[in-house]
Amino acid sequence: MGGFALPQLLRAEQAAGIERSHKAVIMIYLTGGPPHQDMVDLKPNAPAEIRGEFDPIHTNVPGIEISEHMPRVAAMMDKFALIRSVVGSEGRHSSFQCVTGRKFTPQPQGGWPEIGSVLSKLHGPVDPSVPPAIDLSMHMEHLPYNLPGSGFLGSAHSPFKPTGDSLQNMVLKDVSLDRLADRSQLLASFDLYRRRIEAELAAGKSDKLTERALGILTSSKLVEALDLSREDSKIRERYGTDDPNVLPYSSKGYQAHMSKFLAARRLVEAGARCVTVAFADFDWHGSNFAHGKKVIPLLDQGLAALVSDLHERGLDRDVSVVVWGEFGRTPKINDNAGRDHWSKVMFAMLAGGGMKTGQVIGATNHYAEEATTRPIHVHDVFATLYHKLGINLPSTTVPDLTGRPQYVADVQRPIDELV
Secondary structure, three states, X not given: OOOOOHHHHHHHXXXXXXXXXXXXXXXXXXXXXXXXXXXXXXXXXXXXXXHOOOOEEEOOOOOOEEEOOOHHHHOOHHHEEEEEEEEOOOOOOOOHHHHHOOXXXXXXXXXXXXXXXXXXXXXXXXXXXOOOEEEOOOOOOOHHHOOOOOHHHOHHHOOEOOOOHHHHOOOOXXXXXXXXXXXXXXXXXXXXXXXXXXXXXXXXXXXXXXXXXXXXXXXXXXXXXXXHHHOOHHHHHHHOOOEOOOOOOHHHOOOEOOHHHHHHHHHHHHOOOEEEEEXXXXXXXXXXXXXXXXXXXXXXXXXXXXXXXXXXXXXXXXXXXXXXXXXXXXXOOOOOOOOOEEOOOEEEEEEEOOOOOOEEEOEEOOOOOOEEEOOEEXXXXXXXXXXXXXXXXXHOEEEOOOOOEEEOOOOOOOOHHHO
């Protein structure tokens, strides 16, 4: 067992104070570009070809209205902050900006890393048996929707994806006798090592961190966090039932998995620093309102359950939630009852993280075409998330492939209204 360095890594983590505060972020990525004027920025006085079929409803915060298909969020709007004036979208059908906070071009060699990979590089795992960054998204047919990964930080900081090959690595499947023998030999080595450590502990020659390091090697913490059957049935019911056929094209990876919201909460509790969920799809060039009547209420239920859960468990100070897509939708409804791509303005919803909630930041004009007050850039949202994760923006960098230090965000100041 020569070269076993995990106890030393744990001591360094403890000395650095990483265990004192477990900050985390849950990102809900609404693939395809959600229609802001049908969800959070309705314009009931606009002409019919712009205002659409949905009506606004009051929320529990006086003066704030959102879609009639989001009643659960409306009833707890005091726990959300809504930005109606997000700008800076490149209009690219991709998760890239949403998970990196950067423009697609130019990029340093290797590419910009997503936020979970940055957290992995800066802080490593909270618990070495739980990956710092986890991607719960299904594989999506439009490849740019799938998360871009760790970029120049390298594969060591890639998000763990339990819905793909990584899940198969967590179970015994098609195990040959030779492979089983190898595993048995490895376990025998661990057993010998454990007995030696136990003897050292008994003799006072070792320490608890060494003992913990050995326990990590066979930990089931990640698997248990993903096992939703361990959750109270009443909590599971609150999150709703998965709808794998919510859209006609759901089989291509665009499914409404309500359970992913619950899994995200369980994973940050277990030690993940960043969990990303891609929910359904919002690229509705046709049947915008028919699709919206199905998808938006499910999103409403999942978000309300998640944020309520975080507050009830005392996680709302440390876990930030951000909900958004890559751009907005056209104010004018097309001939197919759909809305097309619109990069001039979009929205973001934030919760938790100790942020100042119960407010709307920014506004658009009477047709929801562009920001008229307080434009908030995509990179401003990222600066806020990093700030709430306890990162000192002006002094924190990560090295790119050339060794050049790169700031974690394009701007070093969070959104004042949220902090």
